Amino acid sequence: MTGNPIPGENQTPPGTLTGNRGLQIEEPLIFEQDSPGKTGVDLPDPGLSAPRLGAVKRRAAIGLPGMAEPEVVRHYTRLSQKNFGIDTTFYPLGSCTMKHNPRLNEKMARLPGLADIHPLQPESTIQGALELIDTLAHWLKVLTGMEAVAMTPGAGAHGELCGMMAIQAALQDRGDARRRVLVPDSAHGTNPATAAALGYTVDAVPSDSRGRVDRAALEAKLGDDVAALMLTNPNTCGLFETEIVAIAEALHAAGALFYCDGANFNAIVGRVRPGDLGIDAMHINLHKTFSTPHGGGGPGAGPVVLSKALAPYAPLPAVVHGPEGFRLVERPEDGGPAPKSFGRLKGFHGQMGMFVRALSFAMSHGADGLKQAAEDAVLNANYLRARLQSVMSLSYPGPCMHEVLFDDRFLRGTGVSTLDLAKALLDEGFHPMTMYFPLVVHGAMLIEPTESESKATLDRFADTLLKLTEQAQSGDAAALTAAPRLTPRTRLDETGAARKPILRWRPPAEAVSAPRQAAE
Amino acid sequence: MTTRYTKDHEWIRVDGDTGVVGITDYAQEQLGDIVFIELPDIGKVLAQGDEAATVESVKAASEVYAPAGGEVIEANAALADNPALVNEQPLGEGWFFKLQLSSPGDLESLMDDAGYAAYCKELDE
Amino acid sequence: MRYLPLTEADRSTMLATIGAGSIDELYCDVPPGARLDGPVDLPHHAGELEVERALAGLAARNVPAGSVPSFLGAGAYRHHIPATVDHLIQRGEFLTSYTPYQPEVSQGTLHYLFEFQTQVALLTGMDVANASLYDGATACAEAVMMANRVTRRKKAVLSGGLHPHYAETTATLARYTGFDLVRPDPDPTGTEDLVAQIDDETSCVVVQTPDLFGNVRELSRLAEACHARKALLIAVVTEVVSLGLLTPPGDMGADIVAAEGQSIGNTLNFGGPHVGLFATRDKYIRNMPGRLCGETVDTEGRRGFVLTLSTREQHIRREKATSNICTNSGLCALGFTIHLSLLGELGLMRLAETNHARAIRLADRLAAVPGVAVLNDGFFNEITVRLPQAAGPLVDRLADRGILAGVPVSRLYPDRPDLADLLLCTATETNTDDDIEALATALHEEVR
Structure with missing residues (x-):
């Protein structure tokens, strides 16, 4: 389950003065970096003397923040560093086909x-x-x-x-x-x-x-x-x-x-x-x-x-x-x-x-390459099936296609859920498989490796999953239920987000008076 | 006052010709943290088994059905600000709506305390 | 094959681990009659150079709008995009990530979606916005379906100034999901009386500003009339740069804004992908289509973002979802957000002023061409010109002379001969005085 974190006074995670953790840098919203009058785009004088907008010329300010180009570049670069992508790591998200995106x-x-x-x-x-x-x-x-x-x-x-x-x-x-x-x-x-x-x-x-x-x-x-x-x-x-x-x-x-x-x-x-x-x-x-x-x-x-x-x-x-x-x-x-x-x-x-x-x-692969890609995707999924099925519970026997489905029978009684296992993978540097889909098995784990992965990557992933399973089955549930610990954020309070939805930033004065933000 | 239960885990507490409706402890447990409840409009006339309300957790949404026919005479306004009441006191402060019962005979098809307890036990096995 | 890491040796080893003699055994579940026994009739794989040559060859057979004086708009606008935008959206962590289902490792995507939602809400003058839809036309159709849900009514009024693609997209859904449309005549002068079309069955009125013909519209009176009948006002904006200079629909009483965000941060792309913007009032949040990002905290109390209110969506509600939409237009939304962050308050206002100033110059110059009339009083960056002859063939002739003059209204209303002499012309910051002069001169010569 998601857990119910209690927002504390201290927003700084342990370890550093700034809250940054090496390459993981805490980043405010653009609205919190506003320097009125700044812009990251130079435009010539519009030379607008007499507008012809009728009665609908804007009177109120929009409220967009002002930033210079280097600030914008750094902001979005830092944000990008908080994401896993296919370029970063193995991303076996079942039914999503996270294969390589050629830059060509x-x-x-x-x-x-x-x-x-x-x-x-x-x-x-x-x-x-x-x-x-x-x-x-x-x-x-x-x-x-x-x-x-x-x-x-x-x-x-x-x-x-x-x-x-x-x-x-x-x-x-x-x-x-x-x-x-x-x-x-x-x-x-x-x-x-x-x-x-x-x-x-x-x-x-x-x-x-x-x-x-x-x-x-x-x-x-x-x-x-x-x-x-x-x-x-x-x-x-x-x-x-x-x-x-x-x-x-x-x-x-x-x-x-x-x-x-x-x-x-x-x-x-x-x-x-x-x-x-x-x-x-x-x-x-x-x-x-x-x-x-x-x-x-x-x-x-x-x-x-x-x-x-x-x-x-x-x-x-x-x-x-x-x-x-x-x-x-x-x-x-x-x-x-x-x-x-x-x-x-x-x-x-x-x-x-x-x-x-x-x-x-399509042209890069050609008819032959597309077929080979399909076969490699199927081979990779079956290879993971073969490597994992003796320990994890395979939902349906026999060869699979491009993705392999396990359910949570092998975790029963361990105190570890599908979600916990997935979150533990995050700490190990892998994006998890798809969880809880499809709905026809309990605690589904749907693993789709795609054709873009080498055997070495698949082996590392399988080894990690097997070790995590061993950890769970040996009674060390806490190590998994506390995961992830090393990601830019730990588990997030989804219940709180849904009970009191905050779907946009508001200026501090407004935020205080807005009823839906007054809950804390 | 008598309380009766449906197979869909609604309860109805009957007092004279009115009934208070909610979802059971078993139901709130299955749903997890409840985040939102959509209640019926006052005056809405429901037949037994009609969709009456919706209850949502982060990852699930379920319909709540009318355990018996009747007209909605009150909805629990407290749930709008505090849906957690359903988790905390499903059979008390976490009630959903009140019905002016139109066909008390509907209640006969429902389970009593013992019947419902046995039903839940069966589901868990 | 450069994209496939497995070697033949790997494949053999892996098959052995699996216990299969060949890859064919893994496809044993395919009914024998349905197995392809030979290769399909398509080319074999090709190197980068060959692919590049082939696609560049196709590209060379198009005339890029930026290579000639170009005045096309009508729902897609050519603006200058700062180099920073394309650089940042191509960072692999943005480009190659998926829907942020694991928020712990998707804070980059979620953080910018939260900024995007805020920017859209600010621009449109609304309370909340979603994380984007496919494009403006589908956003418009979704807005109508949402209004039908909110009002529990089934009749929408579509302004005669609404882009026909938006109206047709909505009409397709109306036919197949079962609601009624009232579609007044095309309205080149922006003077239609929509208030008269509203009755107690009306779920919403959809009105575009600036409208298809370029007219800016004041919506307050219409909003009041809608609300008096408990109908919603949906404002459509196809040129969002205009919001730098125009009163936002939210301030005029709109209940939903459905907009096309392409103008900010996204190239023309021959019409797609673009990015649909969707904003509304707080009270309608749970009736919104599409993904929503919300603020929360993690177990250490740090601010973070998650996808929220997912119970509206298809992956949970299945047949009871508010919409069947799954995908948003993530990367296009990122382009929008970065470009708008670069512009900021000052930059957007100046960009809007520049567009308006260019359009004034265009309007005045074209009005000076004998036989040509400009129809608009109030406009932003797009105008409607009445020509002394059919606009379609004229535009084709001007294209042959290396000028993309605009969009003939006949292209959008082929069944309306009465509109055949109308031409939509747009000027943005990309149009120079020389461009405008070239158009005016060529037009003069062609209509003489």
Whole structure:
């Protein structure tokens, strides 16, 4: 559990006069470093004599702090040093695919011809941009074996919305108002949230003892009111859904469509084409399979590949290639691939900056390299499985895909929880695995090493986990429950944060009078 | 006054034709530190089993269902400032809302103290 | 393959440890009929040089906005970004970290998100802001859905000055999640009467300022009218630099501000990724979509930050979440925060003044071109120009002459021939007097 720290008078951690700990430097908020009148940007005199702003010229100050450039540089450099990243250390966060982010991709995304183009420039001035989108679309279609791809969704969850809207549009088009969506209980939370947002009743399908969706239970739920199944494959337990083809056939026989959450496509790219599994729509998280940077939580990009049945309903705009070059089709009637398009999903044409990086990654790897990357990711996960399974409790036997799932049975009676083990890893210099997800096992630990890690790193990680387990099982719980001790912060009071939310800085005078800050 | 319990871990303490509703000690234990409670509007008419309130901890959110049908006549305003009351005194100061009962027969389907204790014991095994 | 650390020897050793004879055995769960038996028809791996050559070749077939006089806006704006911004966001600890689920080793990300939320709240004049959404258009759609939740009503009024991409994004959600929209006609002069559209079913009115056509709008009266009917006022801002010089929507009574933050710290990127800003009043915190960062203390009593109020979100609430959104626009938000930290109060105000001054010069110069009229009275950095001919073909001809003249309204409203002679032109601090002169001269020659 989080614990209930008591804020003390003494804000200085033990050890130093300043509170700094070597390279870990305590850093105030920018608002606490304000020197009114300072700026880090020099601009010429605007020469504004008579504004034409009508009645809405700003009268009150904004309240932004003033800082010079070196102060800003140091501030954000220091903040960066309080973060773990893939560049820093092993980051086996299951279902997140923390693989290496090649810097070539960053360089390409910054070419002025790709970064400094306006989305509404005349088509004659953006032929290269449209070709780039079309090229990436081609890679995605070939790798998935699917008919079409909608490029505009802004992230994975946005892709889910896209795919499910296409499904709803197709069903409506055939006059079929189905209201139920089947979602396995192991699914990522976005799946039921997406289905519910579109007005569907979410019907949870249990997992079987092998960690796969219970096919018999699923088939028993099929009926003429089922619009779709949303299934992740490989699933969130890191397992390939062995009966997926039969499931797809049963769904289609019942008149339903098959949405696949492609978050884990990285495990099978180059070896399995989702199009051969009978799916109708699948989003691809470019930040996972194609390694666009996670950036502390975005931006993402979630193109959705579509079957022939759904292609006409894809969102717009879309890029088409014609005799006069590349064209951006923005209306259903303009002769694009989606004459029955369900509409627009976001501003402009998609996450171009992410497309550049993803294409750079795809071209660098090539068909052979992408397949090898998938195989190495699977090999690495299975290697960790083999090294850890005799001590930690493996949730489901047999080979896994790109991630391996353990649960907390091996910690029972030790006084150490999944959370404690994760926090102890922080002190050892590793980012922990994903904890408490998926929900189908108790105290889940989902480890995804990715293809970017060497055998030496995996061995160090496995050795550390084994030793920590030994520590826990030998009765030395305190060493783990007190962790982390060496990180920029120790465990944080999440209960306090949620009970009295402080979501912004306020000037000290205001902060004192604001009721929600008066609690302490 | 009699207290009855649901399988979803709500309790209702009945006094005449009104009932006070809360969640049990077992429930607050499972949820952990409670951070927020959304209570029903006064005047809302609930049938037995309707969603009546939401209770949130840091990592979980659960619905609270009406143990019996009736109209909401009071909601515990103290919970807004101090949701921890539910952790501290789930059966006392941490109550959620009061109902003007419309169908006392609903109570018959609920568990008594002994029944609920046995039910919790079963869940733990 | 330069990105893969395993050697063939490693692979053999590891397979032996696993007890598998080959990698194929690890894929044994794939139904035999679904296994690819050969390589897909795509190129083989390539070195940095080859990839760079190929992508630079594509880049060379575009005209960068910065390489010619460029006056495009309409929701994406070209501003100068200090070198510091891109340097700092590329630090690996920011670039290659994930959502701060482990706050002890994510204080860097959480700390800047807290600063970001504060900056957005200050700029918009609101109480609180979230940690960003995908872009302005999705923020707008999310704002409408939030207003529907708060008011328990299902009818939104979208101003005729709202960017059509925002309106269409909202309309898509309206169709598929089930709510109604009232969409008055496009409103080039900013004179529509939205008050008349509000009734007791209305959940919210969405109005953009400066609007699509560049008009700045006073919202107080509209806010009062909304509140009188217990509806919310949603203010959309697509050019956030304007907030350096304009009364913020919060001060005019807005309940939610949905904005596009690209103008600060982010390049045009052909339209994405950008960064959606979302701010509201304290009383609506628990109805907000997206991630929120909050202040707390650690076990030693030191201030720290965590993601908070997560029970609104999909990973806990699943089908009962306020939104299905998972990702924010983290790195773009960081760019925004760093750029705004560099600008500070003084810098942002001066930048806004510079933009306005440039736009005044542009307006006056274009108004002097015979046959050309500027429609706006009050504007910030974008204006609407009425031409004596259709704007679309004219813009194409000017592009051939090396000038990106602006956005023809027909590009956004292809079904409205009555708007075909309108051109949206923006001037920012990046536009020189020479740029403006080049546009005016070329326009003069083309319309003669």
